[in-house]
Structure formats: structure tokens, C-alpha cells
Amino acid sequence: MGPWVRRQFDTRTIVLMPIAIAINIVLGQTVAAALKIPVYLDSIGTILVGALAGPIPGMLTGLLANLIWTFVLPPPFYSQYAWPFAVVAAEIGLVAGFAGRFGLFRSRPNTPLPILVVGFLATAAIIVAIGWYGLIPFYAKGITFFGDTGGVTPFFVLVGYVVGLLIAAAIVALFILLFVRRDLGVAFVLLVGLGCGILSALISAPIAAYMFGGVTGSGTDLLVAAFQKAGSDLQTAVLQQGLLSDPIDKTFEFFTVFAILQVVSRRFTARFPQGERAVGVMPSGPATHGPGLHERPTERPTERPAEPPTTSEGR
Amino acid sequence: MPTAYHRLNPLTKMTVAAAGSVAALAVGGYVVPLAVAAAMLLGASVAHLAGRLLGLSLLVSLPIAVSVVLVSVFTRVGTTVLFSIGPFDATLQGADFAGQTLVRLLAIALSVGLFSTTTDPRALVADLERRGAPPRLAFVALATVEAVPTLAERARVIAEAQRARGLDTEGGLVARARGLLPIVGPAILSSLTDVEERSLALETRGFTRPGRRELLWSVPDSARQTFARRLLLATLVVLVAAHAARLV
Numbered sequence: 001m002g003p004w005v006r007r008q009f010d011t012r013t014i015v016l017m018p019i020a021i022a023i024n025i026v027l028g029q030t031v032a033a034a035l036k037i038p039v040y041l042d043s044i045g046t047i048l049v050g051a052l053a054g055p056i057p058g059m060l061t062g063l064l065a066n067l068i069w070t071f072v073l074p075p076p077f078y079s080q081y082a083w084p085f086a087v088v089a090a091e092i093g094l095v096a097g098f099a100g101r102f103g104l105f106r107s108r109p110n111t112p113l114p115i116l117v118v119g120f121l122a123t124a125a126i127i128v129a130i131g132w133y134g135l136i137p138f139y140a141k142g143i144t145f146f147g148d149t150g151g152v153t154p155f156f157v158l159v160g161y162v163v164g165l166l167i168a169a170a171i172v173a174l175f176i177l178l179f180v181r182r183d184l185g186v187a188f189v190l191l192v193g194l195g196c197g198i199l200s201a202l203i204s205a206p207i208a209a210y211m212f213g214g215v216t217g218s219g220t221d222l223l224v225a226a227f228q229k230a231g232s233d234l235q236t237a238v239l240q241q242g243l244l245s246d247p248i249d250k251t252f253e254f255f256t257v258f259a260i261l262q263v264v265s266r267r268f269t270a271r272f273p274q275g276e277r278a279v280g281v282m283p284s285g286p287a288t289h290g291p292g293l294h295e296r297p298t299e300r301p302t303e304r305p306a307e308p309p310t311t312s313e314g315r
Numbered sequence: 316m317p318t319a320y321h322r323l324n325p326l327t328k329m330t331v332a333a334a335g336s337v338a339a340l341a342v343g344g345y346v347v348p349l350a351v352a353a354a355m356l357l358g359a360s361v362a363h364l365a366g367r368l369l370g371l372s373l374l375v376s377l378p379i380a381v382s383v384v385l386v387s388v389f390t391r392v393g394t395t396v397l398f399s400i401g402p403f404d405a406t407l408q409g410a411d412f413a414g415q416t417l418v419r420l421l422a423i424a425l426s427v428g429l430f431s432t433t434t435d436p437r438a439l440v441a442d443l444e445r446r447g448a449p450p451r452l453a454f455v456a457l458a459t460v461e462a463v464p465t466l467a468e469r470a471r472v473i474a475e476a477q478r479a480r481g482l483d484t485e486g487g488l489v490a491r492a493r494g495l496l497p498i499v500g501p502a503i504l505s506s507l508t509d510v511e512e513r514s515l516a517l518e519t520r521g522f523t524r525p526g527r528r529e530l531l532w533s534v535p536d537s538a539r540q541t542f543a544r545r546l547l548l549a550t551l552v553v554l555v556a557a558h559a560a561r562l563v
Contacts (some may be wrong), residue, residue, distance in 0.1 A: 011523055015449050015514040018458035019506045022466040025347035025459075027499065044503070064452070068459050070427055070435045071329065076462050080375055080427040081420075211340060215382035225386045261501075264507055266325075 008054035008273045013211075016272070017057065021065040024089075025077060040249050043092045047257045050096025051105050051279075052272035058093030060163030065089055084211050088204045092250070095196040096257070100278030104188040107262050107280070111184040120175065123187040127194065161194030189258045200250060205235070214238040251300025320362035324536040325439040326446070328430050330544045331358065334551045335426030339419050342558045346420035348415075355425035362433050371432070372424035380417055387413035436460045442534045450528055462506075470502045 028042025046065060050058020066086035069079050099105065111119070208214055214234050215221040223244060227237035261269060261279045269275035320328075335355055339348040359368040388409040437457060444453040474482075477497045517523075 009451065011514045011518050012510060014454060015458075015510050015517065016507075018462045019466075019510060021455070021459045022462035023503055023506065025463050026466045026470060026502075039343075064455060064459075067455055071332075071430065072456050072460060073463060074431065074436060074437045074438065074460070077467070078427075078431055081379065083427075115553045212379065212420065213383050213387055213412060215379060215386050221382040221386055228386065251479075256499075260503060260507075265505065268507065268511065 005056050006059050010273055012272055013049065013053040013057050016049055016052065017061050017064070017294035020049045020061055021068060023048070024065045025069055025073070029077065029079070040245075041253060043089060043250070044253050044256055044260075046089055046093045046094040047253055048260065050093040051100035051257060051261065052269060052275045053097070054101065054274045055094050055097025056193070057273075058097035059090045059092070062086070062089030062091070072282075081212065084207050085204060088200050091199060092196055093204055095192065095199065097274075099188075099192045099254075100274050103277055103280065104185075104192055105258055105261050105278045106185050106188075107258075108184040109182060111182055113182075116182060116184060117178065118181075119184045121185045123191060126191060128310075140150035159198070185258065186255075189254050190251055194247045196254065197247030198243065201239065202245040204246070205239040205242045208242070209235045209238040214241075243258035317513055318362045320358055321433045322535075323433075324534055324540050325434050325442045326536070327540045327544055329439070330547055331355075332426045332430035332545050336423045338551055338554055339422035339426070341413060341555045343419060345415060345418055347554070348418040348465075351422040352418070352425050355422070355429045359376050359425075359432075360431050364432055368425060372421065372428045375428070376417075376420050376424050379420060383416050383420070384413050387416065391478075397561050438534050441530055441532055442536075444528075445530055445533055454522075466502065466506060469505065470498055473501050474498045 024042050026043060028040060043062070046058060046062040049061040063086050066082045066089045069077075069082035071083070072078075102154035199303040214224045214228075214237060224237050227240045228234065266279070266281065269279045270281065335351045339351045342348075356365050356369065359365040388405050437460075440448075440456045442451045444450055477494075482494050482497055
């Protein structure tokens, strides 16, 4: 192990990992069992470790989470079908780790309006581009949300509209947040979540299609059925479902982690290997002070000023 | 009561589970998954667990099985229509596909289930550590086993506390989704505060000390089991290769 890797595994990270995995498993199981909604919410812990510790611990947390879920946990909590998706979980941790490395979990409140507008337009442009080139082609033959729905059963048209409205509502809500809190950080989190979701969908679709006939026993199965009924073959239907629900799911999860990281104390986050880079040093309280007090240091904090007293571990 | 199957080395049982799952997955069809399922039930009967394992596996697979049937039987495009319910045609191809998926899922559930019902997590982790797995990963695996029930219990307590304050957790979909946040937030934040205490406790007890730990507990292994594991893996490779060459 090189020093770059070893630095990412201090005692705090090792202690955080099991708790993160427990968060994944308990939340994932609750959501899958109790709420039949087309999201999974089983990666919040993985994203948390990736953001605070780095890409390698994030990857390892994802990988271990799914393996432990299947092979180590005793019956009431174990899932026989988690292990094939370990690769996807690892990818999510890796993406979160790099997002943290580039400081994308920072709150950037009181961004001046012009920059905010530019950020908004850029985000919107990227979302439209992703949608145009990444999503629309897959749905060309399937359900079109606002197109010709003549041959399709009304029930599935209804499902299609509900999902479409959910997506629209989620995006609108995030943009409202972006402007009400005037926080450019939200835009970054949104983009990372979307990108991670698309990547996850591309990786998990073949696994789900080949192993499970395209179903996972959760709310997303309804979508697979809808796309298949609309004339897609199984692989395409699973990919369409993934490209629909994974970006929503991952955006929501990245956003949850972003919110958690803003709530916990800076002292807590700064003690993790890449906590300072990921979340920043300054607290991001409500905008009660003048804007001057909240201006971010503009230089990238590669040379860390006054490292807080961390562990007794020799580095 | 530990039986002969319980007493096998964890790695042997894990090899059985992995080989069974991979064979059922890679080869597919009906014959191999059913053979795997039968073999696992045989192993379970040695461990006096056949009934319990079958019940557990069916229970775990039930929601996913319902989905498989609904998604495949009714929506898969096929030429032979068996029967129709409203706008949905059940096709022979769909039923065949669903059947194959179901036996495959059953084989995997039984393979993994036999392993987890007969293996103590601590034995598995101790054995892997003895074979050279990093001790820190061993810590993560075992700490997770403790952390999951703890977190579930904590979430339950928080949910009850919030319900006492008037949170609606049993209403419709929207109400339940809205009820998620006041439970999830405190549960995650309070777990994170534990990290601080635990890492200090571990560091004062030599967790970061380099070098290997001396394990006081070792799980017995035998030359026969080593041979059996290699034989099993070789069989698996031959089976998958034969399938790839379209012999099976």
C-alpha cells in the first residue's frame, strides 16, 4: 500500500466503515420492505465514507457492505441477493470519494447572484445534455411521457406520468433550494448524483437482467414491467428502469449526505483523512452575517493550514 | 447442536455456497440450478436444517418471486398465449423465463442460506484473518455484525419517540415517506457521534499497532477439506467451461 492509500485508512475511517455499512443495510432494508417507491437508499453510508475518507475507503465500504450483507450477517438482516451488486456499490463509493476530493460536498452559501445564475444555467444545460444524449434514446421505443400513448395500457401511462412528475418535482425542489439558500454547492451535489446514478444504472442493468430476470423485489419492478409492456426487450427495459430510478436515487442520497455533512460539526469532519477537502473548514451557518464573513478561501486547500490535532497514529 | 456440517471449516462452507451460486448462475436452465438446490438441501439435512432452510429461503425469495412472475409472465413478448387477465397476456415464453429465473434464485438462496445458517460470523472472520486477510478488514466485518442490530434498535427507539410526539408512520405512501426523515436523521447523526468515542477507545488499546495479532481461537481445517475445496472449484471450472462450449 502506498502512502496515498494508507493515509485514507486511519482509525476513524476504520471505525466509521462498519457504522456506514450498518446505515446502508438498515436503511436499504427499511426502504425495500416498507416503502414501495422506486428508490433504494442503500448507499448513504458508502457515500459518507467516500466523502470523508477518500475514493479507496469508499470503494471498499461499498464492496464490503454488499459482501457482508450476504455472507457475514446472521439471518434477520442478511440478503442473499446483495452480493452480485457489490461492483455497483464499489463504484458509488469511488465516485463519492473523488467528489469529496474535489470539494464537491462543500456548502457555498451566499454565492453572488450572477455566479448562481451561471451555475444554474450550466447545471440545467448539463442535465438537458445528459437527458438528450443519455436518456431519451433509450426511451425512443418505450413509453414516451408526453408522446403517443395510443397502444399502451392506460395504467402504465399513468405510472409513466407519476414518475415523470416525481422527477420534475425533485429537480424543481433542488433548484428552489439552490436559489433560496443561494448555495452553489447544491448544484455540484446534484450533478455528481446524476452522473453517479447514470453510471450505476449502466453497470447494474446487465447484472439485474441476467441474474434476476430484471427484478429486485422492490418498487422499481413496476417500471420494468411498464417498459416491457411498452415493447422493450428485457435488457432494454431494465436499463430504462435503471436510468430512470438510479439518477433520482443517487441524487437524493448524495444530497442526504451533503445535508448530514453540513449538520455535523466541522471538528468531526476535519478529523477524517479528506474531511477538510470535502466539506471545507468554515461552518456554513444560516446567512445571518454579512457576506464577507462567509467568503470561501478561493485557493484549493492543498496545503492544509494548521492541521487539527488528529489521532496519535504515526503517519 | 453443532452437527458435522456445522463443524466444517468456514472456508469449505463458503466454497460450497459460492460454487453452488456461480454454477446456478453461469449455466442456468433448469437442470443445474435444481441439482444445486437438491445438493444444498442434502447438506442441510446433514445439519438437521432442511426444513428451516427451505422455509427461510422461500420466505426471503417470496417478494422477488412475485415480481419475477408478474414482470415476466405477463409482460414478456411471446407467441403462445396461455391465458389473459384483462389487457395482460400470459405467454408460454414468459412462464418459461420466469420458471428458469425462479429455480436459479432458489438455488442461490439455498446456497447462501445454508452457509449463513451453519456458520458463525466470528468463525468465518477469524479463519479468514488466520489465512492472511488484513486484521482491519476483519474488524470492519465483525463490527458490522454488531452495528446492524444496534442501529436497527436505535431506529426503532427513535421511531417510537417520534410517534409519541405525533409523527405519522403508518399512513399512506406520502405520510410514510415524510416520516422517514425524522427517524433517519437522528439515527444517522447519533451513530456518527459514536465514531469519536470508539476510535479513541481503540487507539488506547493498541489498534494501530503494526504487525499481526495472535489469534487465540482457530477453527480446525483438514487436508481432506482442502482437497474437497479444490475438487469443488475444479468441478465448477469444468462445468462452466463445458457450458461455454455448449456441451451442457
